[in-house]
Amino acid sequence: MKTLIAAAALAFLTTLQAQDLSHIPRADQQEAVRLFKIYRGSTDWAAREQAADALTKLDVPAMLALMPLLEQDWQTALTSYRTALQRAATDVGRRKATNPGFNNEVRTLQGTLARLRSGKGLPTKEQLHGEGLTALNRLRELHNIAMSDLVKAQPTLGPLGDAARAFTRMRTALKLKTRLKNDTSFTEEDLAREETAAPARAFQTNPAFARVLEANAALAARKEVPADEAEGVRDLNEMRMLLGLPPCLLDPKLANAAREHSKDMATKNFFAHESPVPGKKTPWDRAKLAGTSASAENIAMGMKSPTEANMGWFFSPGHHVNMFGNHLRVGLGQHGVHWTQLFGN
Numbered sequence: 001m002k003t004l005i006a007a008a009a010l011a012f013l014t015t016l017q018a019q020d021l022s023h024i025p026r027a028d029q030q031e032a033v034r035l036f037k038i039y040r041g042s043t044d045w046a047a048r049e050q051a052a053d054a055l056t057k058l059d060v061p062a063m064l065a066l067m068p069l070l071e072q073d074w075q076t077a078l079t080s081y082r083t084a085l086q087r088a089a090t091d092v093g094r095r096k097a098t099n100p101g102f103n104n105e106v107r108t109l110q111g112t113l114a115r116l117r118s119g120k121g122l123p124t125k126e127q128l129h130g131e132g133l134t135a136l137n138r139l140r141e142l143h144n145i146a147m148s149d150l151v152k153a154q155p156t157l158g159p160l161g162d163a164a165r166a167f168t169r170m171r172t173a174l175k176l177k178t179r180l181k182n183d184t185s186f187t188e189e190d191l192a193r194e195e196t197a198a199p200a201r202a203f204q205t206n207p208a209f210a211r212v213l214e215a216n217a218a219l220a221a222r223k224e225v226p227a228d229e230a231e232g233v234r235d236l237n238e239m240r241m242l243l244g245l246p247p248c249l250l251d252p253k254l255a256n257a258a259r260e261h262s263k264d265m266a267t268k269n270f271f272a273h274e275s276p277v278p279g280k281k282t283p284w285d286r287a288k289l290a291g292t293s294a295s296a297e298n299i300a301m302g303m304k305s306p307t308e309a310n311m312g313w314f315f316s317p318g319h320h321v322n323m324f325g326n327h328l329r330v331g332l333g334q335h336g337v338h339w340t341q342l343f344g345n
Contacts, residue, residue: 032055035051035052035054035055036051036055036069038050038051039051039052039055045162045163045166048166048170049166049169049170052070052170052173052174053170053173056173056174056177067174070167070170070171070174071171073167074167074168074170074171077160077163077164077166077167078164078167078168078186078191080160080163080164081157081160081161081163081164082194084154084156084157084160085150085154085157085161085194085195085198086198087154088150088151088153088154088157088198089145089150089198089199089202090202091153091154092145092149092150092153092202093145093199093202093203093204096142096143096145096202096203097203102142105138105142106139106142106244109135109138109139109142110135110139110242110243110244112131112132112135113132113135113136113243113324114243114244116128116131116132117320117321117324122317122318122320122321123317123320123321124317125315125316125317128314128315128316128317128320129315132314132315132320133314133315136239136242136243136314139242139243140242143199143202143203143242144199145198145199145202147195150198161195164191165188165191168186168187168188168191169188171186172185172186172187172188185223186221189227190220190221190227193220193227193231193234194217197213197217197234197238203241204241206246208246209241209246209247212237212246212247212248212249213237213247215249215250216230216233216234216237216247216249216250219250219252220234220250224252225250225252225255225331225332226334228305228306228334229255229259229306229331229332229333229334230250231306231307232306232307232309232310232332232334232339232341233248233250233330233331233332235306235307235310236248236310236323236330236332236341239310239314239323239324240323240324243324245324248327248328248329248330248343249328249329249330250329250330250331251292251329251330251331251344252331253287253290253291253292253331254287254290254292254294254329254330254331254342254343254344255331255332255333255342256290256331256333257283257286257287257289257290257292257294257331257333257342258286258297258331258332258333258340258341258342259333259334259335259340260280260286260290260333261275261280261283261286261297261299261333261340261342262299262333262334262335262336262338262339262340263333263335263338264277264280265299265301265335265338265340266335266336266337266338267335271299271301271338272299273297273299283296283297283342286342287342287344292329292344293344293345294342294343294344295325295327295343295344295345296322296325296327296342296343297322297340297341297342297343298313298319298322298323298340298341299338299339299340299341300312300313300319300338300339300340300341301337301338301339302337303337303339304337306332306334306339309332309339309341310323313341322341322343323341325343326345327343327344327345328344328345329343329344329345330342330343330344331344
């Protein structure tokens with residue numbers, strides 16, 4: 001460990017010396033190396049963050065020298081935590097799924113929801129608020145996995161999570177101070193979203209489903225759609241999988257078309273699937289303009305969050321059927337309190 005820290009300190013000093021240090025006292029250079037040794041070698045996360053913060057206060061060259069090393073540490077910590085998180089969730093999910101009583105109850109509840117949406121005509125609002133919500137809530141309860149369950153299954157998860165959060169905080173702070181905005185940001189809030197999403201994948205043994213979830217997570221991490229829209233798709237897919245349905249692939253083009261329709265509804269004062277905007281009359285027109293195709297559309301107004309919008313559609317008969325239809329792709333678009341959910345095959 002000491003050898004690795006010494007090598008890292010040397011690498012840091014080499015990078016530091018590659019900067020223009022003519023105006024920096026030698027004592028400050030030595031202080032930078034001392035702080036870096038604390039940052040790399042201490043087991044106290046608070047001490048490491050304090051050292052990183054102190055490094056950023058020395059001079060811009062010190063910050064620029066620290067940046068690539070911190071970026072590497074962050075990537076390693078985040079990858080390790082993601083891997084452990086998924087492994088723990090899968091282990092806990094498999095243990096639950098081997099219980100015959102669990103499987104029997106899940107199938108019964110899924111059957112109740114399938115009957116509501118596949119009977120003659122649309123389900124009623126009363127049925128969705130009654131039988132539908134009761135079945136959904138029980139499915140959520142059965143599939144609920146607390147973080148404490150994951151840590152118990154994977155004891156290293158706690159320290160790995162602490163490391164991922166600490167490096168994420170340090171990286172965010174350093175980017176703000178150096179004003180580096182030329183790459184993807186990732187905050188503790190993004191990490192919390194990943195932790196929330198892990199239980200939804202715990203019971204997912206279907207490789208095709210897993211590939212869709214991984215692809216969606218990658219799109220969200222790259223910020224190809226706004227965070228609330230990605231969260232709404234994640235929440236929708238969690239409900240679909242609870243009901244025994246495959247998740248939908250997040251389509252940024254559908255999200256763009258949906259977002260534009262939400263914006264048009266908000267700014268042009270209408271609320272309808274048929275738009276007065278030339279060339280955007282139908283959902284199919286709007287999807288085509290965005291370079292894709294659509295199979296169904298849901299709209300909502302007045303909701304403050306993506307999960308609130310999803311639950312609004314869950315209780316609305318026609319929208320409910322759309323949410324749980326045989327779609328392959330989905331895009332969610334928000335503008336203020338206007339929401340559009342656009343599906344594609």
